[in-house]
Amino acid sequence: MTHISEQPQYAWFDNGTGRQVFRRVLPPCLARSDLPCPMIISDVIEPTESMADGNTYTSKTALRRTYRPDGNPQGREYVEVGNDQRPHEQKRGAVTRDKRKSSEIIQKAMATADRGERTQA
Numbered sequence: 831m832t833h834i835s836e837q838p839q840y841a842w843f844d845n846g847t848g849r850q851v852f853r854r855v856l857p858p859c860l861a862r863s864d865l866p867c868p869m870i871i872s873d874v875i876e877p878t879e880s881m882a883d884g885n886t887y888t889s890k891t892a893l894r895r896t897y898r899p900d901g902n903p904q905g906r907e908y909v910e911v912g913n914d915q916r917p918h919e920q921k922r923g924a925v926t927r928d929k930r931k932s933s934e935i936i937q938k939a940m941a942t943a944d945r946g947e948r949t950q951a
Contacts, residue, residue: 883903
């Protein structure tokens with residue numbers, strides 16, 4: 831029978847400047863797996879009923895497809911409510927631009943570049 835010592839172990843370590851320091855040796859961390867790969871988030875979910883069409887799904891992708899207008903019989907877009915944050919998505923049509931003014935700005939920028947002038951940063 832082997833006895834595992836509960837007392838911390840210490841060793842000398844080189845600190846990179848030519849000096850050595852006496853520090854505690856931490857126990858090795860336990861790996862989740864022997865495979866050198868990141869954790870994978872699966873597409874599989876528990877059977878869940880879609881509020882848009884009433885069918886039961888076991889795939890996140892298939893369930894979220896029913897929330898789009900082309901994936902449900904009502905032809906409406908539904909929003910999934912929960913802890914999932916999506917700051918990268920914006921509401922469509924929130925920004926309107928004047929095409930004539932944009933065209934003028936682009937033409938001025940192209941003329942400035944053609945003359946070889948530098949723009950202000």
